[in-house]
Amino acid sequence: MTSTNDVDQITIGDSLTVGRIGYGAMKLTGDQVWGPYPDHEKAIAVLRGVVDAGITLIDTADVYGPHSNELLIREALHPYPSDLVIATKGGFVRGGYDYSTLDAVGNVNYLRQSAHLSARRLGVETIDLYYLHSGRATDAPFEDQVGALAEMQQSGLIRNIGLSNVTLDQLRIAQAIAPIAAVTALFNLTVRTGADLLAAAEQDGIAFSPWHPVTLTDGPLASRAADVVPPIAEAHGATAQQIALAWQLQVSPQSLPIPGTTSLEHLKENLLAESIVLTDGEMRELNGIAE
Numbered sequence: 001m002t003s004t005n006d007v008d009q010i011t012i013g014d015s016l017t018v019g020r021i022g023y024g025a026m027k028l029t030g031d032q033v034w035g036p037y038p039d040h041e042k043a044i045a046v047l048r049g050v051v052d053a054g055i056t057l058i059d060t061a062d063v064y065g066p067h068s069n070e071l072l073i074r075e076a077l078h079p080y081p082s083d084l085v086i087a088t089k090g091g092f093v094r095g096g097y098d099y100s101t102l103d104a105v106g107n108v109n110y111l112r113q114s115a116h117l118s119a120r121r122l123g124v125e126t127i128d129l130y131y132l133h134s135g136r137a138t139d140a141p142f143e144d145q146v147g148a149l150a151e152m153q154q155s156g157l158i159r160n161i162g163l164s165n166v167t168l169d170q171l172r173i174a175q176a177i178a179p180i181a182a183v184t185a186l187f188n189l190t191v192r193t194g195a196d197l198l199a200a201a202e203q204d205g206i207a208f209s210p211w212h213p214v215t216l217t218d219g220p221l222a223s224r225a226a227d228v229v230p231p232i233a234e235a236h237g238a239t240a241q242q243i244a245l246a247w248q249l250q251v252s253p254q255s256l257p258i259p260g261t262t263s264l265e266h267l268k269e270n271l272l273a274e275s276i277v278l279t280d281g282e283m284r285e286l287n288g289i290a291e
């Protein structure tokens with residue numbers, strides 16, 4: 001991992017340049033990521049606040065709601081500012097309110113339909129960044145699923161292909177089929193599921209978008225984080241979430257965290273994390289939470 005925080009932009013694929021901190025819109029849904037966010041006007045205000053604050057990447061998925069999250073983004077922000085990149089995902093389905101009904105579908109016609117309908121809901125002709133939501137569908141070969149995204153890229157429906165929650169082996173298989181512009185995975189101070197993907201992203205110069213980036217309560221190492229993070233936060237006059245984000249930015253120049261918030265106050269705080277410079281010693285301590 002390279003320790004640096006002097007990179008203030010990141011390029012996705014060969015042409016999309018975005019700021020280092022994006023916005024994850026998933027929390028603007030109902031309980032269990034099911035249905036619309038209960039306070040519609042607030043959700044619209046948060047999304048407009050995201051753009052007003054200068055954020056140039058919003059992460060969503062067709063399964064958030066399902067569908068309501070993409071429709072909300074369109075309602076709040078369409079016509080989109082020219083520098084705004086919207087990343088969405090396909091390949092997950094929900095069987096109802098219970099989150100345990102989340103399942104993966106790899107049928108290539110389903111994936112094609114999903115991308116067409118995401119574009120329609122978002123009100124775009126071309127989706128800037130389209131992720132396969134997971135590598136776990138077993139109803140179609142992984143290679144065919146990536147192949148379907150490659151065809152959609154060639155036809156102009158997708159500008160860049162991303163992979164979400166895949167293994168390193170799957171990333172390598174996919175890269176032999178099509179250019180992969182971004183990967184996204186669970187990665188934060190206490191859970192480093194995506195660490196091998198981050199290393200690969202650094203090696204290949206592709207974007208790595210850690211999800212759950214500010215969450216400090218994941219997994220058995222949460223109590224270690226509860227010891228390590230507060231003194232560092234105090235030393236910087238910062239919150240624990242700001243330290244979590246500053247760490248994400250310094251861990252790698254390829255890191256593109258997408259913190260989610262329903263609060264305009266937290267949104268502003270999160271962006272201020274870009275100005276926090278962690279010392280090498282602090283980085284070692286924070287890295288050590290999960291090493």
Ligand SMILES: NC(=O)c1ccc[n+]([C@@H]2O[C@H](COP(=O)([O-])OP(=O)(O)OC[C@H]3O[C@@H](n4cnc5c(N)ncnc54)[C@H](OP(=O)(O)O)[C@@H]3O)[C@@H](O)[C@H]2O)c1
Pocket residue numbers: 023024025026027059060133164165184185210211212213214215239241242258259260261262263266267269270
């Ligand atoms: N690819 C995938 O499979 C996948 C899976 C999960 C998520 N994601 C994406 O990743 C994005 C981020 O993940 P996430 O939203 O689950 O987790 P997260 O960004 O780590 O944490 C969001 C939570 O942290 C709180 N928070 C954010 N900023 C804060 C601050 N400055 N101070 C205090 N609390 C703060 C939010 O509460 P408040 O609303 O009160 O601020 C919210 O409850 C999602 O929105 C989604 O776009 C992708």
